[in-house]
Amino acid sequence: xxxxxxxxxxxxxxxxxKKSAHWTDADTDILITLLLxxxxxxxxxxxxxxxxxxxxxxxxxEGTTFMGGPKTPEACKSRWQRVSRSSxx
Numbered sequence: 001x002x003x004x005x006x007x008x009x010x011x012x013x014x015x016x017x018k019k020s021a022h023w024t025d026a027d028t029d030i031l032i033t034l035l036l037x038x039x040x041x042x043x044x045x046x047x048x049x050x051x052x053x054x055x056x057x058x059x060x061x062e063g064t065t066f067m068g069g070p071k072t073p074e075a076c077k078s079r080w081q082r083v084s085r086s087s088x089x
Contacts, residue, residue, distance in 0.1 A: 021075040022068030028083060030064070031057055031076060049077075 038044070038053050054073035061071040069075070 019069030021065070021071045021079070023071075023079055024064070027061055027064050027071070028079065030061060031079060032083065034060060035080060049080075 034057050035049060035053070038049060043050055043053050051073070054077050057076040058071055058073045061076065065071060071079075
């Protein structure tokens with residue numbers, strides 16, 4: 001029995017990978033609407049939206065996670081980058 005314990009403890013640790021957020025069309029619409037409103041009100045910096053905007057977006061989308069990982073500020077920013085890149089001519 002100790003051999004089984006020692007062999008499992010020598011296994012390499014599992015990668016600590018975050019679960020990706022799952023974005024529905026409604027989630028994406030909420031994010032875009034919010035960000036456009038913030039852009040119109042001047043809540044942007046030279047290189048994009050201010051960090052508190054991403055935190056607020058994440059908070060607004062907090063209850064919409066039914067699949068995948070949470071919609072963190074980083075996930076919101078990543079989603080915006082993908083959406084804005086795909087809509088560029």
